[in-house]
Amino acid sequence: MSRFDRYILSQLLTLFGFFALVLVAVYWVNRAVSLFDRLIGDGQSALVFLELTALTLPNVMRLVLPVAAFAAAAYVTNRLTTESELVVMQATGFSAFRLARPVLVYGLIVAGMMAVLMHVLVPASRTALNQRQADIAQDMTARFLQEGVFQFPADGVGFYIRKIDETGELRDIFLSDGRDAGSRVTYTARSALLMRTDSGPRLLLFDGMAQRLTLADRRLSVTRFADFSYDIGALLAPGTLSRRDEASLPTRLLLSPTPEVLTETGRPRAVLLYEGHNRLAQPFLATVAGLIGFATLLLGAFSRFGLWRQLLGATLLLVLLQFTANAAENLGIRDERLWPLAWAAPLLGAAVVVVLLALAQRPRGPRWWRAGRAVAPEAAA
Numbered sequence: 001m002s003r004f005d006r007y008i009l010s011q012l013l014t015l016f017g018f019f020a021l022v023l024v025a026v027y028w029v030n031r032a033v034s035l036f037d038r039l040i041g042d043g044q045s046a047l048v049f050l051e052l053t054a055l056t057l058p059n060v061m062r063l064v065l066p067v068a069a070f071a072a073a074a075y076v077t078n079r080l081t082t083e084s085e086l087v088v089m090q091a092t093g094f095s096a097f098r099l100a101r102p103v104l105v106y107g108l109i110v111a112g113m114m115a116v117l118m119h120v121l122v123p124a125s126r127t128a129l130n131q132r133q134a135d136i137a138q139d140m141t142a143r144f145l146q147e148g149v150f151q152f153p154a155d156g157v158g159f160y161i162r163k164i165d166e167t168g169e170l171r172d173i174f175l176s177d178g179r180d181a182g183s184r185v186t187y188t189a190r191s192a193l194l195m196r197t198d199s200g201p202r203l204l205l206f207d208g209m210a211q212r213l214t215l216a217d218r219r220l221s222v223t224r225f226a227d228f229s230y231d232i233g234a235l236l237a238p239g240t241l242s243r244r245d246e247a248s249l250p251t252r253l254l255l256s257p258t259p260e261v262l263t264e265t266g267r268p269r270a271v272l273l274y275e276g277h278n279r280l281a282q283p284f285l286a287t288v289a290g291l292i293g294f295a296t297l298l299l300g301a302f303s304r305f306g307l308w309r310q311l312l313g314a315t316l317l318l319v320l321l322q323f324t325a326n327a328a329e330n331l332g333i334r335d336e337r338l339w340p341l342a343w344a345a346p347l348l349g350a351a352v353v354v355v356l357l358a359l360a361q362r363p364r365g366p367r368w369w370r371a372g373r374a375v376a377p378e379a380a381a
Helices: 003-041 046-082 085-091 101-143 251-255 259-265 269-281 283-298 308-332 336-360
Strands: 151-154 157-164 170-177 183-197 200-214 219-230
Touching (some): 046 308, 101 251, 183 219, 259 269, 269 283, 269 308, 283 308
Antiparallel strands (some): 157 170, 170 183, 200 219
16 A cells, blocks of 8 residues: 555544444443343342443444444545645545545445454344343342242232242242233142243242133133143243344354244244345445545535535435435345345445546536635646
């Protein structure tokens, strides 16, 4: 790389690190506040809070890196334009495409970071997060088992244990379930055991009776049982013990989902295919975002009023790309043959960058884009 390329690249990477750090901190704090309230309210320690927030960081970084790439490129381009450094380089014969070369290298570096996040860190962190939340849910279930105290783990549910033996066996159980608006069920049992299964914690009741009261006709039905399994985990932490989702699957399984994977996730094949190709395409959105921030501001030059028109235009172009990505996703997840739409936003952004760089080399163009444009090099000579 030439000295000019290294100079531009170093500034871009420095500002990118700053903006990425600020945006990740802001977004992470916003997410951490709600998580902190929920965990502390459930009696979890600060170490559990730090562990869970650390597992959410890869996904937060995935969201903010394209924005940081754009912000850094726009800031550096604006500063180079204000200090007339870009004007000097253009006067020496550098074309707009030549000036964009270090920005392209910078965008590819950010895309590499995004690829590591999308294919490695985010799936691994989501898997670990789901497992940790399941463990916490089962721990919370165990803490609700207190002897001699009426407890209400969910709306309409009352629970009482007379005694808990040293072996962990529960004695004299009373459980009232009134979640169904049309009936109320009361379970009583001489003993019970708390069991952990793959689907979550369950309460195994022995030698008991279930009384169901139908509220409409006030009819009471009684059923005696020798043993009965009750899903207590669904009361305390619904949704935390759910099946694996597509975000936690490796990319290779998303690109060629097997029937077992489809059954495990409960998602259609089109959703998994689109998610897999989106992981391949999304890193290049960061590259396109940086190039748009550079190419759009290159259309303007020094002005006492700044480059606010170009900044506004670049922001609107990013919004357009995001709308394109959202619309492509809505269509792509409906039909498995439409997975190429995952590349619609990056390809559209690349086309926009080429057009902007071509316009930046022409002395003519929309007047409002070129407001305050510097004197052409030939005139200055």
